[in-house]
Amino acid sequence: MPSYDFTIANLGRRGIASPIKLSKVMDDFVANYVNDDERVIYDIELSGQPVARTYESRDLLEKAGPREQIYFDPAKARAAIVTCGGLCPGLNDVIRSIVMCLWYKYGVRNISGIRFGYRGLVPEYGIPTMELNPGAVEQIHRDGGTILGSSRGAGNRTREIVDSLERMNLSMLFAIGGDGTQKGALAIADEAEQRGYKLAVIGIPKTIDNDLSFVQKSFGLETAVSVAVDAVSAAHTEAHDAINGIGIVQVMGRESGFIAAHTTLANSDVNFVLVPEVPFDLEGENGLLSHLEHRLARRNHAVILVAEGAGQDLMASSGMTDLSGNKKLADVGLFLKEKVAAHFREKGTEINLKYIDPSYIIRSAPANPNDSLYCLRLGTNAAHAAMAGKTKMLIGRINYHFVHVPIELAVSRRNRVNPESSLWRDVMDATGQPPLMKN
Amino acid sequence: MPSYDFTIANLGRRGIASPIKLSKVMDDFVANYVNDDERVIYDIELSGQPVARTYESRDLLEKAGPREQIYFDPAKARAAIVTCGGLCPGLNDVIRSIVMCLWYKYGVRNISGIRFGYRGLVPEYGIPTMELNPGAVEQIHRDGGTILGSSRGAGNRTREIVDSLERMNLSMLFAIGGDGTQKGALAIADEAEQRGYKLAVIGIPKTIDNDLSFVQKSFGLETAVSVAVDAVSAAHTEAHDAINGIGIVQVMGRESGFIAAHTTLANSDVNFVLVPEVPFDLEGENGLLSHLEHRLARRNHAVILVAEGAGQDLMASSGMTDLSGNKKLADVGLFLKEKVAAHFREKGTEINLKYIDPSYIIRSAPANPNDSLYCLRLGTNAAHAAMAGKTKMLIGRINYHFVHVPIELAVSRRNRVNPESSLWRDVMDATGQPPLMKN
Amino acid sequence: MPSYDFTIANLGRRGIASPIKLSKVMDDFVANYVNDDERVIYDIELSGQPVARTYESRDLLEKAGPREQIYFDPAKARAAIVTCGGLCPGLNDVIRSIVMCLWYKYGVRNISGIRFGYRGLVPEYGIPTMELNPGAVEQIHRDGGTILGSSRGAGNRTREIVDSLERMNLSMLFAIGGDGTQKGALAIADEAEQRGYKLAVIGIPKTIDNDLSFVQKSFGLETAVSVAVDAVSAAHTEAHDAINGIGIVQVMGRESGFIAAHTTLANSDVNFVLVPEVPFDLEGENGLLSHLEHRLARRNHAVILVAEGAGQDLMASSGMTDLSGNKKLADVGLFLKEKVAAHFREKGTEINLKYIDPSYIIRSAPANPNDSLYCLRLGTNAAHAAMAGKTKMLIGRINYHFVHVPIELAVSRRNRVNPESSLWRDVMDATGQPPLMKN
C-alpha cells in the first residue's frame, strides 16, 4: 500500500454556527452535517490473501460537505473565483454552483469574478473584476466556456497577486484550473500564510485530459468524449467512402490518453489509437505504417485516433514551453498526416487522407447533463470547504465520494492511462490493433 | 462494517489455456491476465479514528477480467443471450460486446439470441432463436431497444427453461435484466446444478431505476437522465410561459428515485421532486399543495418532477401485480395532476397545468457515448466470466472496478436513494423545496 | 386561375427618409430599397397549353423589405409585440429580430412586450408590460417558448384593447399568432381605423399546424417535425421489441395533417398515418383495425401516427370550444388506443400497446437553425412593413419570397394537406398503407 498524507490544512478554530439547517440525527429523512473525521479509504485493491490493515486519520481521505460550525462570518466574508488555462466543458456550471451555494445557503453577498485567469489579479493588466450573484449566473451553465474568461499564465507574480487579494479583503479564493493553476493556488496560499493573512484557497481540478491524480474522472471528460465520438464518426465516413480512405483525428491529451481511450471504447470505428503512455514505431515490420498498409489491403479504409502528446519521441522536440510553462508539443497529427502521405506516395498507392482536429469544438462545448450534475456538486462542495476554513486543498472524487485532497499531493504526480490496466486492455480489444507496435 | 459473503461459484477446475494472448509480467506495456485472487474492498467509509481491519478473501469483491485458464473449449462452447423486462438504453451495446468478445477473442462460433425474454425458452410459445455473429450485431448499438425483443415474465417455468437449454446443449447463458430476471437466472442455475448440467449463468444487471445493490451506477441511467432533462425543460417552458403555469413530469423509478434525483441536479428547473424514498403529504400547511400555492404566488410558475413509485401510500393501492410479479402501481403523475387541478379549482385560481410522461422516449433511446463504453466493458467482462466457468454471478461496478457479485447477494436488497446522503442533500439544495413535506 | 385581391392597406403617405442606408443602383454589391410595386406571382401552376395571362398589381403579392421612405418618425415611434395561443418553436427568434431591427436599423427606442397574449392589453387582468431592448432579447432565441408568455383568448374585448393601445400611444402592434390571433389583429386595426388612430397592425403567422393560407411553410414546422421524428422512433423501438407491439403517436394538427405527413416522410417507421383531411373507418374489411391485424400477422409490430384532428367523425364530438373559440377535440389518440386494445382483447390476441403524446415537448422546443434563420427574416420584414406604415397585413412566404398578405385573405380559408397532392402521394408510398381505408 503506497503511503500518502491526506491531512487537510485548516485556517483555525471554527466558531460560527452554520446557517444551513441540517439534521444531527439519523432516520429523520433529513441529511446530516458532515464531520471532519468522516473518511474514505483510497487504496482498495488487494491480492485476496488474508490481510490486516490499520487506518489512521491521515491515511484516509476527508469527506467533503457542509460542516456544523463554519469559520467565516457570511455577513463579512468576501469570495473570489478564477478560471485558468484552456477551456473545458462545465466551467460555467462550477462557477454557477459556487455562487448559488455561497449566496443562498450561506448568505455571502460579496462574490467577485476574476477575469482572464490570474492575470486579472495582476494590477499591470488593469483588468476589472466582475460582480457575481444569482442573477448573473443563473443561465450560464447552458453556455460552453467561462463567463470569467481565461488565460494561460500570469508568470511568476505570486506576491503581486496576494497583494491584490489583500486589497480586495478576500476571505476565500476558488481556483478552477489544472496542474499549473493548482500549483499557483498553493503558492498563493503559502504566501498568505506567511503574511498571517487568513485566506481559504480551494482548488477545483479542471483537466480535460483527466491527468490530475486523486481525481478519478475530471469534469468535462464525458462531454469531451461525446464530441470526439462525432469527429471520429466523420473520419470513418470520409475514409469508408473513398478509395483507400484514411481518417486521422487528433484529440487533446498532452500527458495522458484518456480522451482517446474513452472515445475508442464509445465508438467502434477506431482502428489505431495512439496515446502518450504507449510508445510506437512508424517504420519497420511492426510499425504503424506497416500495420496500416495491411489494414488498407484487407479493408480499404482505416481510422487513426491520436492524442496530441503521443509519439513525441518520434519528432524533433521544439524544446519550447508556452506561457503556462507547458512544454510546447510538436503537432503529432500533422506529423502523422505527412508521414502517412509520404509512405504511400513512395509505394505508388493512391490514398485519400482526411485530417480532423476537433479540439476547439470539444473544449468549448457546454457540459452534458451528467457533467452538469457533477460540476454542480463539485462547486457546492468547494463552497462548503471554504466556509469551513479549509485551505490548500482541492475537491476530489474518489470511489464515488467527494473528498478533500491536499493540493500538494494532487500535483505531485500525473494521472495516466496504465497500459496494463483493464481500461487499456478493453481499448486494445476494441481496435484490433497489435498491443505494442514496436519492432 | 456490514458482513457479506462475496464468494463466487465456479463450475469446476479450469484446464484450457485462454486463446487470448496477454502478458504475465509487468511493465511490458501489455495487460496481464486477471487472477481470481485479485480483489477490491467494497465498504470504504470509516469514521477517521484509528482502526484495524482484517480482510479475508470472502469479504472482498473478485475482479472481473480474462483468466489465463478457461473452463470451456471455445470450439465446442455454445452460448445464449436473453434480454428481459422493460427497455433500457444500452441493451444492444451489451449484446454486441458479448458476441464480439466470444467470437473474436475466444473463437466461439455458436451464439444464440433468445427472443422475447425467458418466453423464448418456453416451448409453448414457439418462438425461434436468432443466430448471433459479428455481422448480425455490428451496427446494433446505434439503435435503442434490443434486437432480441423482450417481455415481462414467462411465469414459473424454470424446469421447462432448463430443459430447453439442455436440448440446445448450451454451455453458458447471459441474462440481461433486473431484479426478477436475475432471480430467474439464479433459479435456472440452481436447477442446472441439481441436474449436474454444467451451465455458466452470468447476469448483466439492467435497471434503469438504478435499484440493484452492488451496482453503483447501472447502464442506461445517464442516457435516461439526459432525455428526462429535455422533458423537464419542456415542462418548465410550458409552465413559465402561461399564467400560473404548472408542469408535472413523471419519470421511471418504482422503488428508487435515482432518475428523478439526477435529473434535478442536471437541470435547474425543478422546484419539487418526489421520490419513493421520501414520504410527503398533499394537504396541510406543510403539504405539497400548500408549498405549490406559495411558489405560484411568488413566482407564477412551478415544475414538479415525480418518480412513478412516489406517494404510493397516498393512493388506494390496486393490489395487483404485472406479469413479472411487480406490484402494479397506481399512476402517481395523473393522480397528482387531478389533485392539483382540484385544489386550485376549489380555490378559484386559474392555473395552466401540463402533464408530460416521457417514459417510453427515455427507455427506448440509444445509449449515449458514456453508456456505450460502459456497456461494452460490461459485456466483455461477462464473456470473460462465462468462459472461465463462473456462474450464479453478475457483473457489478464498484468503486470504478468491474467485479463479480453473487446474484444471491445482489437481489437480497434494493439500492435506494438515501434521504440522508450527500446526493439527496444536494438535490434538496437544487430545488429549494422544504426537506420534508410532512405535517 | 382563382382571383384574389392582394392589395395592402397603408396608413397614409410616407414622408420620412429611411435611416437605413441602402443603394438605389444595381451592381454596386449593396442591396437596394424595395419598391411597393415589386411583386411576385402567386399562382404558378399551368396546364402546359399556350396561355396568355394579364397581371394587374392587385393580382400580385407585394414584396416585403425596407422602403426608402418610411411612415413613422423613429424618434417618436412606439412599438408593441404580443404572442398568442399555444407555444411554437421560434417565437423568441421572431420577437428578437423585430426588436433588433427596430432598435439598430431604425433607432426606435420604445418597444413594449405585451405579456400573456391579448390579455396583457385588457386592464382587468392587471398584467404589466415588459420593456424590450437588445440586452433583454439578445440570448432569448436559444430558449423555446416566448419570453412574453402567452394565453388563449381574451374574449371579445377589441374596444378595451384599442383603448389600451391608445393610452400607451403605440404606433405599431406586432401580433404573433394563428388564425384567431390574426382575426383579432384585424378587428383591432379596424377599430383603430374607425377612431382615426394611426396604428400599424402587422401579423406574423404562427401556426405549428401549417394551416394558414398564403404561408407555404410556417415557422416552427421543421423543428416540430424533427422532435416528432424522435417520438416515432421511440414508438417503433417499443413496438418492434415486444410481442405484437403497437406504438401510437399523437401529434398536433387540428385541421391539417402537415406535421404528421412530414414526420412520416422524414422517418421510415410509420405504417399508418391518420390526418384530418382523409376520412377512415375503424371497422370493416377495409378499416384500420383490419389492416392493423394483417400487418401484425405479417410483421409482428406496427406504428400508427395520428394528427389530433383526425377521425373526429368517429367520436361523439364534445361540441365544446376552448377559450380561443377553437372547437374542443375529443382525444383521438386515446380513443384509438382503447379501440385497438378492445379489438385485440375480443380476438384473444396478446398485444403490447404503447401510447406517446409528445405535444408539449414538440411545442416548447427551441427553433432549429433553419427555423431560426427563417424567424429572423420574418421578424425583420415585419419591422420594415410597420415602419413603412403598412397595416392589416401579415408577412407571408410564397415561392421563396417574403411578401405582404392582407390578413383578411390569409384567414379566409385554411391551408390543408391535399390528399391528391404529390405530398400525400409520397406519404402514402412511404407507409405502404392503402390510399383510403374506407369500406
Add this chain to the structure above:
Amino acid sequence: MPSYDFTIANLGRRGIASPIKLSKVMDDFVANYVNDDERVIYDIELSGQPVARTYESRDLLEKAGPREQIYFDPAKARAAIVTCGGLCPGLNDVIRSIVMCLWYKYGVRNISGIRFGYRGLVPEYGIPTMELNPGAVEQIHRDGGTILGSSRGAGNRTREIVDSLERMNLSMLFAIGGDGTQKGALAIADEAEQRGYKLAVIGIPKTIDNDLSFVQKSFGLETAVSVAVDAVSAAHTEAHDAINGIGIVQVMGRESGFIAAHTTLANSDVNFVLVPEVPFDLEGENGLLSHLEHRLARRNHAVILVAEGAGQDLMASSGMTDLSGNKKLADVGLFLKEKVAAHFREKGTEINLKYIDPSYIIRSAPANPNDSLYCLRLGTNAAHAAMAGKTKMLIGRINYHFVHVPIELAVSRRNRVNPESSLWRDVMDATGQPPLMKN
C-alpha cells in the same frame, strides 16, 4: 423575362401501363397521375405594372411525378446508381428512395450500385458493382456519406463508360453529383443516343454549396448549416473567453457563399462573413483588418466566417485543378489566419486566434429530418422520371414544386448569392459589418 427552353428529352413513345395504382379523377382522396403537360412558371417576379405574358409549353417547367404510361418494362428494366464528388448529407437517403420506389412501386428487381463514382464504370479500375435491394438500403439513411463510395473524376472516359453500361444492359442511370457529374451524365446520354442505345440518364443535383441553377435549395444544405452553426458557436466561445480573442471558421463554398450566409443568419455570433460573390480588401481604412481592429477595441472579441472560395483574388492562385477539373483553391482560411496574426504582431497587440475548419464534419453528417424528407422525394421523383423514359434531365425544386430540368440548362450557369438580394441584405444586418469592405 429571361428566355429558357425547358423542353425535356424523352426516349420515345411510352406503351406500358404503370403498375402504380393512382386515380384519374379528382376528389376521391387518391392522388392522380401526373401528365407531361402539367407545368409551373419559373420566373415569378414582376414590377407591379399591368403586364401580359404568354406562356408556351417550352417556357414552363415540367412537373415531376408518376406517369400513367411508362417506357420500360419493369420485369426487364435494369437500373444503376452512381454517386460522385465530395460527400454531402443525404446521399444515402437519395439512394435508398430510388431503390425503394423502383422495387416496391414498379417491381424492378435488377438495381446495381456503381462504386466510387464514374470510376466504377471504367474497367481499368476493376471495381465490382454492388447489388441494391430493399434489405441492402433499409437503414442506410441513418448514416452520413454514401454506401456506394465516391471519387473525384474518372477523367475523359465517356466511351468506356457507355461500353460498360451497354455490357451491363442497363436501362437507366441515376447520377447523383454536382456540376461536373451532371456534365458527365449529359455526355454519357449523348454518346448513348448516338449509338441508338436507349438509356434514361437522370441527374439528382448534389451541391452542398447550393450552386446549381434551377435548384433553389439543394439537399444537404440545411444539415450543413446546422453543423456549421455549432462550429461558429465554438469559435465564438473561444474568442469571447480570451483576451482579444478572434475565431476564424472556414466553411465550404467554392463559387457561392450560401452555407456561410445561412449560417450567419442562423447564428447571431458572426461579426464578419466573407463569400466569393463579394470582394473585399484586407488593408486600408475600409479593409477587413482595420474593421477587425475597431471591433476588438470596442468588444474585445470577434468571429470571422469565411467561405473557401472567398478572397481568391488576394492570394496568388495556384493555377492547379483537382481530378474533377475544379480549380484548386488556395486555402483562404489559413491565409486569413496568417494575415491577421501578422497584422497584430506588427501592431504589438496580443491576440488569441483560433482557427476551425469543420468541413469534413459537415460533409459527412447524416441528413437532418427535413433534408431526409427532401431526399426521399427527390429520389422518388427521379425513379418516376426514369421509368417514364425521360432522359438528359435532373430533378429540380422550383417554387415548392419538384420539376424536370434539362441538364444542359442546369449546368449553363452557377447559382450564386446575389449581393443585392434580400438574403444578403439580411445577412449584412445580422453581422453589423460594413456592406462593402473595399477602399
